[in-house]
Amino acid sequence: MADRLPISVAIVCKDSSRTIERVLASVAGWASEIVAVDSGSTDGTIEILERFGARVIRSEWLGHVKTKQKALEACAHPWVLSLDSDEPVEPDLAESIADFVRADGRGHDGAMVNRKIWYRGRFLSHAWQPEWRLRVVRAGTAAWGGHDPHDKLELTGAGSSGGKVERLSGTLRHESFETFAEQFAKDSGYARLMATNLHAAGARGSRLRCVTSPIGAFLKQMVIKQAWRDGRAGWLAALATASATLQKHAVLVELSMKGGDAG
Secondary structure, three states: OOOOOOEEEEEOOOOOOOOOOHEEEEEEHOOEEEEEEEOOOOOOOOHHHHHHOOEEEEEEEEEOHHHHHHHHHHOOOEEEEEOOOOOOEOOHHHHHHHHHHHHHHHHOOEEEEEEEEEEEEEOOOOOOOOEEEEEEEOOOOEEEEEEEEEEEEEEEOOOOOOOEEEEEEEEEEOOOOOOHHHHHHHHHHHHHHHHHHHEEEEEEOOOHHHHHHHHHHHHHHHHEEEEOHHOOHHHHHHHHHHHHHHHHHHHHHHHHOOOOOOO
């Protein structure tokens, strides 16, 4: 792409040196601005960001939702692409984003992209697929919501399209983990955080759901998503999903027991 697009890239990060250089390289040739909210990196992440000309905002960690919102609000261009620090933009998606932005959204205020896990040199094409995420938005028309750690970018209705979004072709590569052992450990922390937030919002634990929900999560991946077609990695992805679901509901039961209201 010869010309830079009127788009900012918003990133949140901390100690992301393993992946962030590929993310920055994937947008550096066409994004007009890169804004990174860093929450205390000590591994060289800051130096990588500065080498790519990113505007670095140092901030304490405010949680997934609030930190990403801070990055979104700091962007100065008419369009914003929100990325995690482990999400390089594949060339086919970059072209789709360029066409969308050059056409000023084609009557839309946002665009969704499909994110795929990259594992051992290839994409998982069935496990967790499709994973459509709203990531390209017209400035001032969207905000981050959801419950930590499951944040969600949503249109607020402030734009002129009435909340219309388009789905873009291409792939957002997700370098979430190098090993499934790493993924299982990460899921444990996310499960605790999600259960705590759900309990604070009024949800209560159920012993029955501790049994049925993990089985349902596993079968959804293996049967509906056909994760088995990704080979051993697909089986591990389905097991990771079931494990995370079990941990979330188990923690929610324990929190509910403290209040005497577990089912």
